[in-house]
Every structure is written in C-alpha cells, then in structure tokens.
Amino acid sequence: MIAVIGGTGAQGKGLVARWAMAGEDVIIGSRFEEKAKRAAAEVGKLVGKPVRGTTNLEAAREAEVVVLSVPFEAMRKIMREIRRGLSPGKILVNVVVPIQVRPGEVVLKRPRAGSTGEELAKLVPKGVRVVSALQTVGARLLQELSRPLDCDVVVCSDDPAAKERVMKLVEKMPGVRAVDGGPLRNGRFVEPLVALLAELTRRYKVEAVGVRFQGLR
Numbered sequence: 464m465i466a467v468i469g470g471t472g473a474q475g476k477g478l479v480a481r482w483a484m485a486g487e488d489v490i491i492g493s494r495f496e497e498k499a500k501r502a503a504a505e506v507g508k509l510v511g512k513p514v515r516g517t518t519n520l521e522a523a524r525e526a527e528v529v530v531l532s533v534p535f536e537a538m539r540k541i542m543r544e545i546r547r548g549l550s551p552g553k554i555l556v557n558v559v560v561p562i563q564v565r566p567g568e569v570v571l572k573r574p575r576a577g578s579t580g581e582e583l584a585k586l587v588p589k590g591v592r593v594v595s596a597l598q599t600v601g602a603r604l605l606q607e608l609s610r611p612l613d614c615d616v617v618v619c620s621d622d623p624a625a626k627e628r629v630m631k632l633v634e635k636m637p638g639v640r641a642v643d644g645g646p647l648r649n650g651r652f653v654e655p656l657v658a659l660l661a662e663l664t665r666r667y668k669v670e671a672v673g674v675r676f677q678g679l680r
C-alpha cells in the first residue's frame with residue numbers, strides 16, 4: 464500500500480492517479496479527512512478504480528510506502544503530524560522540492576541539512592528509510608492521464624533496498640525510467656535541477672519540462 468501525504472495537491476493527485484492506473488493500492492492523506500475523501504473519489508472516477516482518502520496520520524499508519532508531497536514550508540509541520548504513523552522499516556518517499564514559483568521568477572531555497580531528503584532523514588523515527596524521488600516529473604504531465612509519460616526520475620537514498628523498491632514503483636508508471644542517483648545527499652544536485660526545469664517551464668510558457676539523461680546504460 465502506498466500513502467500519498469498531500470495527495471489532494473497537484474503533484475500528489477497525479478502520483479496517486481498514475482499508481483492507481485498501474486494497479487497499485489493507493490491511499491490519499493490530507494490534513495482534512497473530508498478533503499481526502501473528495502480527492503479520492505475524484506481520482507477514483509478518473510482512473511476507474513477505487514482510491515481511498517483519510518487523514519495524513521491514518522494514511523501514514525496504513526502504508527508501508529509513505530510519499531510526502533507537501534510544500535517545503537509545510538514539511539516540518541506535516542512530519543510532526545505523521546511521525547507516529549511511521550514505524551521502523553517503512554519507506555518515506557520525499558517528493559518535496561524547496562522552490563517557490565513566483566510571478567516572474569523561481570526561487571530555490573537551501574534546506575539547512577543540504578537537501579530536503581537529508582532534512583527529512585533527521586526528522587523521521589529511527590529505522591524509517593528516506594528515499595528522494597519523483598521530483599523531476601511535473602504535476603501537469605502526471606495529471607494528463609491520456610498522455611504517456613516520457614521522462615527520467617532520479618532516485619536517491621542511503622538504503623539500497625529501499626531505493627530499489629522505490630525505483631520499481633517509479634517504473635510502474637509507463638514511460639518513466641528510474642535513474643539511480645546515489646546517496647540521499649545527492650538530492651543537493653537534483654533540487655537545483657528541478658528549479659531549472661520550473662524556470663524553463665515559465666520562460667518557454669509550456670505545461671512542463673522534463674529530463675532524459677543520455678549515455679546511461
């Protein structure tokens with residue numbers, strides 16, 4: 464079971480839809496149970512499969528893989544909310560990027576620990592494995608369900624087994640290749656890349672810009 468915390472948002476809803484379409488059992492988490500249920504019904508109708516919605520804490524409790532898809536500014540607060548639901552062995556997938564898209568500019572913040580993944584690693588209970596992933600694929604593309612995806616997703620973690628599990632989950636989405644980005648600290652390279660993608664999206668006035676790395680085999 465995969466829980467998407469902040470699954471009512473643009474990125475989270477897209478991830479939920481793509482995984483549900485791929486046959487995964489997905490649950491939407493929200494600060495507000497009713498909002499989660501509404502989003503779940505909406506996505507379920509789109510993909511033709513049942514999707515559940517509940518509170519962030521309950522969703523985190525139920526799933527083995529918990530995806531955090533909330534704004535950077537809300538990350539610490541939401542971690543306090545779901546911490547009790549994260550027992551040892553669970554995987555926390557970090558989708559958070561510390562950017563703000565403002566009119567006319569994209570602003571990249573620098574998390575204290577170096578990257579959002581490293582920051583989360585300090586906040587999770589002992590034994591919870593943090594994996595950063597799905598930061599380089601945009602919400603607009605994820606939500607356009609009739610169009611196959613065509614992009615690479617960099618996956619970083621200090622736990623090889625957790626990284627492998629998440630890479631497999633990422634590749635359940637047709638058209639997406641998971642790229643092994645190495646340890647969690649390499650999120651420091653990925654986050655500025657996402658800022659560049661957001662800037663290019665804005666500058667070229669397109670829906671989204673993705674990446675395909677050449678030369679990997």
Ligand SMILES: NC(=O)c1ccc[n+]([C@@H]2O[C@H](COP(=O)([O-])OP(=O)(O)OC[C@H]3O[C@@H](n4cnc5c(N)ncnc54)[C@H](OP(=O)(O)O)[C@@H]3O)[C@@H](O)[C@H]2O)c1
Binds near residue numbers: 470495535561603657
């Ligand atoms: N959008 C993209 O294309 C994209 C691409 C790559 C990575 N990301 C990253 O993915 C994360 C989510 O992006 P998004 O565009 O989906 O964000 P969003 O729609 O603004 O927010 C996602 C969810 O987070 C919760 N939330 C929002 N503000 C909050 C606050 N102040 N305090 C607590 N919870 C709050 C809300 O859920 P509830 O109200 O239901 O609790 C909301 O639906 C961000 O870190 C973003 O940088 C986004």
